[in-house]
Amino acid sequence: MATNIMLGGVGGQGLVLMTKIICQAGLMDQYDVKSNDVVGLSQRGGMVWGNVRIGDKIYSPNIRPKEADILLGMEPLEAYRWCSLLKDKGKIILNSKRFYPVPVQQEQEKYPEEDIESMKKRYETFEINAFDEGVKLGKKQVANVILIGILAKVLENEGETPIKVDIWKASIKQNVPTKAIDMNMNAFDLGYNFPRFY
Amino acid sequence: METIEKIMLTGNQAISRGFYEAGGLIATSYPGSPTVGIIENTKAYETIYSEFSTNEKVALEVAIGGSFNGARSMVAMKHVGVNIAADPLMTFTQTPINGGFLLVTGDDPGLASSQNEQDNRIFGKFANMGILDPSDSQEAKDFTKEALKISEKFQTPMMLRITSRLCHSRSVVEVKERKEKEQSEMDTKTGEYCMIPPGSRKAQFFMKERLEKLEKFAYEIEINKLELKQETDTLIVTSGLLYNNLKEIAPNVSIWKLGLIYPISKEKAKEITSKFNRVIVLEEMMPFIENELQLMGIECEGKKYFSFTGELDVPDIEKGLYNAGIIDNMPERIEEFVETVARYPVFCTGCPHRPTFDILKKSKTKIIIGDIGCYSLSALPPFEQSNSIISMGASIGITKGLRKAKVLNDNNEPIVAVIGDGTFFHSGLPSFVNLLHNKEDNENITIIILDNRTTAMTGGQHNGSSGLYNEKDDMKVGIKSLLEGIGFDRVKEINQYDYKSAKKLFEEEIAYEGLSIIVANGPCALKYNMEEPYFYVDPEICISCRSCIRTGCPPLRMIEYEGIDKLKSSIDEDMCVGCSVCAQVCPVNAIKQSEKIDREGGEFIGN
Numbered sequence: 001m002a003t004n005i006m007l008g009g010v011g012g013q014g015l016v017l018m019t020k021i022i023c024q025a026g027l028m029d030q031y032d033v034k035s036n037d038v039v040g041l042s043q044r045g046g047m048v049w050g051n052v053r054i055g056d057k058i059y060s061p062n063i064r065p066k067e068a069d070i071l072l073g074m075e076p077l078e079a080y081r082w083c084s085l086l087k088d089k090g091k092i093i094l095n096s097k098r099f100y101p102v103p104v105q106q107e108q109e110k111y112p113e114e115d116i117e118s119m120k121k122r123y124e125t126f127e128i129n130a131f132d133e134g135v136k137l138g139k140k141q142v143a144n145v146i147l148i149g150i151l152a153k154v155l156e157n158e159g160e161t162p163i164k165v166d167i168w169k170a171s172i173k174q175n176v177p178t179k180a181i182d183m184n185m186n187a188f189d190l191g192y193n194f195p196r197f198y
Numbered sequence: 199m200e201t202i203e204k205i206m207l208t209g210n211q212a213i214s215r216g217f218y219e220a221g222g223l224i225a226t227s228y229p230g231s232p233t234v235g236i237i238e239n240t241k242a243y244e245t246i247y248s249e250f251s252t253n254e255k256v257a258l259e260v261a262i263g264g265s266f267n268g269a270r271s272m273v274a275m276k277h278v279g280v281n282i283a284a285d286p287l288m289t290f291t292q293t294p295i296n297g298g299f300l301l302v303t304g305d306d307p308g309l310a311s312s313q314n315e316q317d318n319r320i321f322g323k324f325a326n327m328g329i330l331d332p333s334d335s336q337e338a339k340d341f342t343k344e345a346l347k348i349s350e351k352f353q354t355p356m357m358l359r360i361t362s363r364l365c366h367s368r369s370v371v372e373v374k375e376r377k378e379k380e381q382s383e384m385d386t387k388t389g390e391y392c393m394i395p396p397g398s399r400k401a402q403f404f405m406k407e408r409l410e411k412l413e414k415f416a417y418e419i420e421i422n423k424l425e426l427k428q429e430t431d432t433l434i435v436t437s438g439l440l441y442n443n444l445k446e447i448a449p450n451v452s453i454w455k456l457g458l459i460y461p462i463s464k465e466k467a468k469e470i471t472s473k474f475n476r477v478i479v480l481e482e483m484m485p486f487i488e489n490e491l492q493l494m495g496i497e498c499e500g501k502k503y504f505s506f507t508g509e510l511d512v513p514d515i516e517k518g519l520y521n522a523g524i525i526d527n528m529p530e531r532i533e534e535f536v537e538t539v540a541r542y543p544v545f546c547t548g549c550p551h552r553p554t555f556d557i558l559k560k561s562k563t564k565i566i567i568g569d570i571g572c573y574s575l576s577a578l579p580p581f582e583q584s585n586s587i588i589s590m591g592a593s594i595g596i597t598k599g600l601r602k603a604k605v606l607n608d609n610n611e612p613i614v615a616v617i618g619d620g621t622f623f624h625s626g627l628p629s630f631v632n633l634l635h636n637k638e639d640n641e642n643i644t645i646i647i648l649d650n651r652t653t654a655m656t657g658g659q660h661n662g663s664s665g666l667y668n669e670k671d672d673m674k675v676g677i678k679s680l681l682e683g684i685g686f687d688r689v690k691e692i693n694q695y696d697y698k699s700a701k702k703l704f705e706e707e708i709a710y711e712g713l714s715i716i717v718a719n720g721p722c723a724l725k726y727n728m729e730e731p732y733f734y735v736d737p738e739i740c741i742s743c744r745s746c747i748r749t750g751c752p753p754l755r756m757i758e759y760e761g762i763d764k765l766k767s768s769i770d771e772d773m774c775v776g777c778s779v780c781a782q783v784c785p786v787n788a789i790k791q792s793e794k795i796d797r798e799g800g801e802f803i804g805n
Contacts, residue, residue, distance in 0.1 A: 111539065
């Protein structure tokens with residue numbers, strides 16, 4: 001038994017901290033946990049990815065193709081890039097804020113809007129502009145915690161490796177600046193109570 | 199009852215923790231992916247002296263000094279860093295070890311962030327070191343402690359070899375208390391650290407005997423584990439993360455998992471392998487363990503089934519096992535990711551390198567010799583402005599030779615070399631001295647030193663140009679004064695963000711038919727937290743020329759505006775940090791700055 005969570009984003013979005021928060025929450029709720037976050041060339045602007053595996057006993061930190069249960073897409077193109085890792089019944093948590101890569105900016109290629117739309121039809125998708133919602137809460141940096149809130153609810157509904165809300169919050173508190181704790185708790189609640197769940 | 203504390207650690211953090219628990223005292227490094235995190239983490243322990251040294255050679259030497267006095271010492275570097283440190287390493291390893299000595303090498307199968315894929319297990323053997331290879335964070339911590347113990351017991355230097363995947367991978371680790379280790383003080387009587395003949399000749403025998411003792415010890419070492427499975431005649435020998443990838447597949451084989459991968463006990467290897475009809479070695483990159491076993495006369499296979507390059511992930515291992523006839527069903531071939539629009543790494547929003555390469559792209563220079571650092575990204579779209587990237591500091595020497603060869607071929611076209619401040623201090627400086635010693639008349643070279651006051655690519659570490667250049671700081675002079683002080687007579691300085699002045703200076707210096715140096719200043723926008731009021735485009739003024747777009751700054755994009763036919767430029771105000779470069783390249787002043795606003799955390803240091 002294992003829940004495989006894949007994360008895809010753009011360098012600078014805070015993906016490494018995301019995996020850390022998820023890992024710590026998993027461990028605090030007594031699971032075995034392994035993660036990767038592959039930071040390739042440069043920390044900003046390039047594609048970055050990571051993954052977390054939570055279960056009773058985890059060997060490899062890597063997720064095999066078609067074995068991911070949840071894809072946490074921090075950016076739509078990056079979600080699309082990694083969707084081949086999803087199981088047929090896998091779910092996507094999607095931040096709809098777009099970051100346009102060089103070939104799109106230089107008008108050599110089009111941002112793959114149609115592919116992203118068909119991906120959303122193929123998999124159950126929880127979509128939110130976490131960036132805008134974060135700005136509304138006070139700082140764009142809390143966007144990721146909104147996505148974690150959604151993840152918490154999805155894991156709870158899936159049943160295999162639920163993690164308690166208190167534990168999620170404790171893990172977040174350990175990893176954000178003290179003065180930003182309240183804002184982050186609000187961000188988590190906003191994600192956790194995401195309208196799609198009702 | 200002692201409660202066991204379990205925490206999640208990356209491989210890098212686990213090594214730091216292991217060094218701390220083992221009573222380690224001196225930890226050094228030069229920042230390089232994937233091992234940057236090790237020293238960043240030891241810095242958090244007050245009982246450990248940690249430093250990022252000028253380069254890997256110096257880092258190694260500082261650790262050697264610590265070990266000489268009996269202090270447990272560790273030096274960490276990326277795989278290619280060992281090349282820089284090879285000179286002291288190859289001689290130091292001939293001496294007996296006093297305080298436990300550990301060299302951590304971060305290998306990079308798959309070249310996630312490196313210029314080559316060298317297998318440093320070869321280096322470990324070459325330097326007569328014992329080599330440990332951990333498979334998860336718990337082992338990274340345990341093996342760090344084990345290595346220091348072995349080092350002292352056998353008076354041998356040890357290598358901990360870790361791969362980039364494991365450096366960044368998190369897993370559960372049980373932490374323990376630190377145990378102090380007394381220093382014994384340096385032995386100054388025997389001359390055993392003086393590696394000149396005849397002592398250095400004697401040292402050859404000492405080294406050989408030491409390795410033989412270690413090989414005997416390897417017979418019963420507990421970190422080499424045999425997992426026997428009934429009803430199989432196949433043994434897989436493996437180490438590191440690949441063990442865990444293999445366990446994920448759970449094939450019907452026995453597994454000999456090596457923790458100490460060099461030296462391997464010949465007696466043990468023969469004893470174990472003789473029970474099997476087939477022995478297959480699973481390892482990334484070179485056939486290191488495979489060769490070791492074959493040297494012992496053990497028949498085995500390995501690289502026949504597994505690639506010589508890249509990482510071996512679960513599907514790669516499955517494919518190899520299928521080809522070897524160990525698993526029956528060929529796994530379905532599924533791409534790991536969907537082929538779609540690429541997202542290359544780019545200069546950050548506000549990066550001082552952006553105007554430099556935008557200017558160079560527009561200049562008459564056809565040859566730009568690049569170097570290692572953030573500015574290596576200039577080789578990628580949209581700039582594509584570096585014609586060579588080899589190794590740290592290599593640009594200056596290469597430019598010298600290239601210039602000479604071209605002159606001999608009656609070609610005097612301009613050559614530009616670029617080098618960052620971190621790389622300048624790492625290994626660039628000797629090449630500058632060489633340029634001066636071997637200077638010729640009318641040597642048409644323009645060198646641009648990109649001084650962003652930090653080692654940015656690896657996360658913004660402090661280096662020789664990070665200080666304030668005053669009496670109280672580590673460096674009292676900047677790069678310009680330093681070069682002038684040793685005798686360069688044409689060194690100019692320019693603020694990178696002053697686009698027009700920079701462009702004019704670049705053009706003048708490239709046109710100058712001699713050796714000239716430009717120190718291009720501009721603090722790293724990320725490290726120094728540039729956060730100026732954002733810029734915006736007035737679509738009524740914009741003429742859709744795309745000058746701003748070609749700078750490749752991430753917040754910029756051509757969009758449709760209501761009531762306007764043509765696409766016009768736009769700026770994502772939430773991403774813009776206000777560097778002003780787009781506004782400066784705009785020919786019609788269509789890009790303007792928003793009102794000055796108070797934003798939190800503005801620590802940007804201007805010029």
